[in-house]
Amino acid sequence: MLYLIGLGLHSLDDLSLGGLKALKESDKVFVESYTSFHTLDLKELEQLCGKEVVALERAGVEEDLVKNLIEPAKTETVSLLVFGDPLVATTHASIITEARKAGVDVHVIHASSIVSAVGECGLQVYKFGRVATLNLPQEGYAPTSAYDLIKSNKDAGLHSLILLDVKSEEGKYMTVAEGVKELLRLEGEKRGGLFSHETMLVACARLGAQDSVIRYARAGDLLTADFGGPPHALILPGKLHFTEEEFLENLK
Numbered sequence: 001m002l003y004l005i006g007l008g009l010h011s012l013d014d015l016s017l018g019g020l021k022a023l024k025e026s027d028k029v030f031v032e033s034y035t036s037f038h039t040l041d042l043k044e045l046e047q048l049c050g051k052e053v054v055a056l057e058r059a060g061v062e063e064d065l066v067k068n069l070i071e072p073a074k075t076e077t078v079s080l081l082v083f084g085d086p087l088v089a090t091t092h093a094s095i096i097t098e099a100r101k102a103g104v105d106v107h108v109i110h111a112s113s114i115v116s117a118v119g120e121c122g123l124q125v126y127k128f129g130r131v132a133t134l135n136l137p138q139e140g141y142a143p144t145s146a147y148d149l150i151k152s153n154k155d156a157g158l159h160s161l162i163l164l165d166v167k168s169e170e171g172k173y174m175t176v177a178e179g180v181k182e183l184l185r186l187e188g189e190k191r192g193g194l195f196s197h198e199t200m201l202v203a204c205a206r207l208g209a210q211d212s213v214i215r216y217a218r219a220g221d222l223l224t225a226d227f228g229g230p231p232h233a234l235i236l237p238g239k240l241h242f243t244e245e246e247f248l249e250n251l252k
């Protein structure tokens with residue numbers, strides 16, 4: 001049996017009782033540490049579930065999927081913990097496909113996710129379009145697809161959740177200010193009329209934590225704003241309902 005268990009957005013308090021029960025039943029427990037930043041205390045988690053918890057980096061999950069997870073799950077109960085919800089903005093559906101192909105039963109235990117927590121910004125979740133991701137700058141790689149995706153959401157009147165890349169293995173994450181800078185750079189390249197210094201954006205950090213921050217501000221002002229530690233995200237609102245407008249006014 002293979003469990004995919006969501007850790008939720010912030011601390012161990014976000015782990016569900018069902019998740020904890022599955023961990024206690026497990027012979028092997030892994031945590032995937034690369035798709036988001038989390039203030040997880042591994043020792044506290046080990047005490048809670050009464051066994052060793054092994055952190056896996058990207059290669060440990062993607063390249064060594066069969067060796068680390070699927071083979072052991074044929075005879076034992078194996079759990080993989082994932083930050084947020086295990087199936088939101090990750091490629092972990094492929095783990096389920098591969099496990100089922102190998103005859104392994106999979107059970108998913110869901111948890112709080114950026115995709116639902118974004119409702120805290122006052123925008124109706126059913127009015128969001130496709131989720132975009134901005135990547136940290138990489139030598140010779142400057143994709144523009146996020147811009148096209150945000151443009152098609154905006155043209156349809158939909159809000160855009162813009163995830164900001166994390167490379168937790170390297171301790172790097174994109175800040176709100178860097179994300180806005182990248183959006184303005186993309187505007188300079190694509191010229192679709194989406195972003196200027198005057199564009200109003202919602203910026204948020206560490207949703208779900210006691211010290212979470214949410215602000216509705218001009219892009220020009222966000223360029224110099226400090227939102228503290230990760231993770232950060234941005235939202236370009238689409239067509240606003242008057243109740244959403246009222247909510248956003250209070251975030252200025």
Ligand SMILES: C[S@@+](CC[C@H](N)C(=O)[O-])C[C@H]1O[C@@H](n2cnc3c(N)ncnc32)[C@H](O)[C@@H]1O
Binds near residue numbers: 084089
């Ligand atoms: C690749 S996604 C993984 C999402 C995760 N599986 C989930 O369900 O929330 C990670 C990105 O989501 C955003 N994010 C995740 N948690 C967040 C939080 N608590 N506050 C703000 N943004 C967050 C950040 O942009 C981060 O880089």
